[in-house]
Amino acid sequence: MPQTERNASRPKRRTGWRIAWFFVAPFLLFYGLFLIYPAFQVAYLSLTNSDIAGQGHFIAFANYLELARDPDFWASVWHTVYFIILTVVPNTLVGFLFALLVVRLRRLRLAVLCAFFLPYILPVSVVTTAFLWLLDANFGVVNYLFSSQIAFFADPVWAMPGVAIVTIWWTVGFNMLLFIAGLQNIPIDLYEAAALDGANTFQRFVSITCPLIWPVTSLVLVLQLILQFKIFDQVYLLTFGGPYNSTMVVLFYMYREAFQQNRGGYAAAVAIALVVVIILVSALQFRLLNTRRK
Amino acid sequence: MNKQRFSFIGLICTLLTVIMALAWVFPIYWIASTAFKSETDTIVVPPKLLPWPPDLEAFVYVIHNSPIFRWYLNTVLVAATVTFFSILLSLMCAYALSRLEFRGKGLIYASLLIGFMLPFGALAIPLFMFMNSLNLVNSYLGLILPQIAAPLSVIVFKQFFDEVPRDFRDAALIDGATDIKILFGIYLPMNWSITWAMSIITFIGTWNNFLWPLIVTNSTSMLTIPVGMTQVQSAWGIAFAKTSAIAVLASIPTAAAYLIFQKRVTQGVMAAAGLK
Numbered sequence: 001m002p003q004t005e006r007n008a009s010r011p012k013r014r015t016g017w018r019i020a021w022f023f024v025a026p027f028l029l030f031y032g033l034f035l036i037y038p039a040f041q042v043a044y045l046s047l048t049n050s051d052i053a054g055q056g057h058f059i060a061f062a063n064y065l066e067l068a069r070d071p072d073f074w075a076s077v078w079h080t081v082y083f084i085i086l087t088v089v090p091n092t093l094v095g096f097l098f099a100l101l102v103v104r105l106r107r108l109r110l111a112v113l114c115a116f117f118l119p120y121i122l123p124v125s126v127v128t129t130a131f132l133w134l135l136d137a138n139f140g141v142v143n144y145l146f147s148s149q150i151a152f153f154a155d156p157v158w159a160m161p162g163v164a165i166v167t168i169w170w171t172v173g174f175n176m177l178l179f180i181a182g183l184q185n186i187p188i189d190l191y192e193a194a195a196l197d198g199a200n201t202f203q204r205f206v207s208i209t210c211p212l213i214w215p216v217t218s219l220v221l222v223l224q225l226i227l228q229f230k231i232f233d234q235v236y237l238l239t240f241g242g243p244y245n246s247t248m249v250v251l252f253y254m255y256r257e258a259f260q261q262n263r264g265g266y267a268a269a270v271a272i273a274l275v276v277v278i279i280l281v282s283a284l285q286f287r288l289l290n291t292r293r294k
Numbered sequence: 295m296n297k298q299r300f301s302f303i304g305l306i307c308t309l310l311t312v313i314m315a316l317a318w319v320f321p322i323y324w325i326a327s328t329a330f331k332s333e334t335d336t337i338v339v340p341p342k343l344l345p346w347p348p349d350l351e352a353f354v355y356v357i358h359n360s361p362i363f364r365w366y367l368n369t370v371l372v373a374a375t376v377t378f379f380s381i382l383l384s385l386m387c388a389y390a391l392s393r394l395e396f397r398g399k400g401l402i403y404a405s406l407l408i409g410f411m412l413p414f415g416a417l418a419i420p421l422f423m424f425m426n427s428l429n430l431v432n433s434y435l436g437l438i439l440p441q442i443a444a445p446l447s448v449i450v451f452k453q454f455f456d457e458v459p460r461d462f463r464d465a466a467l468i469d470g471a472t473d474i475k476i477l478f479g480i481y482l483p484m485n486w487s488i489t490w491a492m493s494i495i496t497f498i499g500t501w502n503n504f505l506w507p508l509i510v511t512n513s514t515s516m517l518t519i520p521v522g523m524t525q526v527q528s529a530w531g532i533a534f535a536k537t538s539a540i541a542v543l544a545s546i547p548t549a550a551a552y553l554i555f556q557k558r559v560t561q562g563v564m565a566a567a568g569l570k
Binding site for chain 1: 316328384408413
């Protein structure tokens with residue numbers, strides 16, 4: 001590199017470097033301490049037999065070997081998968097349906113949008129309070145309407161579908177918003193051209209709306225998948241993992257092992273298993289987003 | 295003829311939509327109306343659809359039998375502090391990533407993408423140990439500190455800053471402005487709406503956060519409202535008017551924030567999902 005060019009570029013670069021770190025350092029401090037450090041820490045803990053205070057020693061992969069043979073862990077994986085089956089696709093379809101219903105409205109649009117979205121911004125404990133009351137076995141309105149006496153959250157058959165219904169009611173507004181944005185991005189002249197060619201409403205829906213909304217659909221599906229893997233709050237509040245462990249999902253199992261059984265190291269191994277799955281699914285999400293941009 | 299038939303179907307559709315929307319808000323209506331009933335009125339058969347005459351007994355009970363004001367204070371304090379610092383630090387970091395050249399920039403951005411995927415729940419154990427070793431369990435700092443770093447906000451702000459023409463910064467530099475002035479005097483005002491949107495959804499998200507307050511607090515006086523309400527509810531047992539009343543009180547701030555700033559909330563939610 002010629003001497004002059006080096007001298008010329010040097011001072012500018014150095015001041016830039018200092019200012020830049022002034023801007024990023026505060027964020028990086030918090031990010032490093034409360035996200036990156038715990039991430040490495042949880043990986044390390046999973047190789048120890050620590051209690052929840054962090055006292056313990058290195059035991060290499062013993063936790064993972066135990067995990068692989070732990071029927072309770074595999075049961076929690078299955079319960080999580082079952083919950084995902086009950087929520088991801090239905091939640092996406094209901095979100096799409098609501099978006100279709102909302103976009104054709106004019107004067108009522110804002111009110112209807114509000115009605116579908118409002119649950120999403122409520123605290124989870126308010127949502128579960130509402131449903132524990134609505135679905136109460138003796139005094140709940142739902143059982144009154146159907147003249148039944150189902151104890152939704154105390155019945156091993158009904159518990160998980162119950163949690164799924166509550167989850168869909170709570171979060172569908174989010175999916176609806178993404179679909180509304182997607183529907184509004186479809187150029188209106190496509191519909192006009194198809195109408196001129198004699199396509200009816202149904203044909204236009206199948207051959208224009210469905211293919212053009214697919215990128216949003218796939219994004220919603222993946223976002224839902226990531227989100228529902230992390231199911232915890234609703235289970236904690238509605239069923240506490242029961243009845244008979246029928247709603248014991250992975251994160252709840254981790255919580256129980258860590259904070260009730262005092263097995264920090266083993267719980268960390270559960271956490272790592274969850275992280276690996278979520279990162280794999282998230283990688284899929286990035287691919288989807290990138291193909292969208294192109 | 296054809297047009298008339300179309301509008302008839304349209305009317306049916308609208309009607310069904312409205313029925314669906316009413317059904318969807320029914321749980322919210324039901325919990326709000328239960329809160330204004332007397333305990334005996336909540337369990338009569340058939341259920342009373344209207345809480346008439348309204349009965350404030352449940353609210354009075356909640357105010358006298360739970361530290362609800364303390365929990366309000368805790369939650370407001372935590373949510374406001376987290377929002378302020380989270381947005382400020384994210385703006386600064388995003389500005390540097392978008393506009394300044396420095397070593398390590400690519401690495402930081404890549405690590406943000408990974409950090410944003412890390413599920414908070416999976417980090418709860420080491421975070422709790424960390425807070426425990428710092429003696430921050432049951433403290434405001436313990437509640438606040440781990441919620442400040444929000445990689446997603448940085449990613450969103452960076453995307454918006456990337457779209458501001460570079461000439462704005464170059465011209466300001468020639469006029470002698472520092473980067474701090476450029477960020478807060480030019481870039482921030484130009485991106486007010488997204489900053490506002492992200493602030494509101496950060497506030498709502500922190501207010502509603504359940505898992506972290508559940509883990510890091512256990513003394514009654516340090517709970518936030520979403521966690522605190524569940525504890526008194528289980529103590530009260532079968533008392534639907536009272537449990538509903540405290541739920542109503544817990545959701546007023548976020549529901550009000552949404553109803554007032556509807557457009558901004560929508561914008562923030564979409565930006566956070568990767569759509570603009």
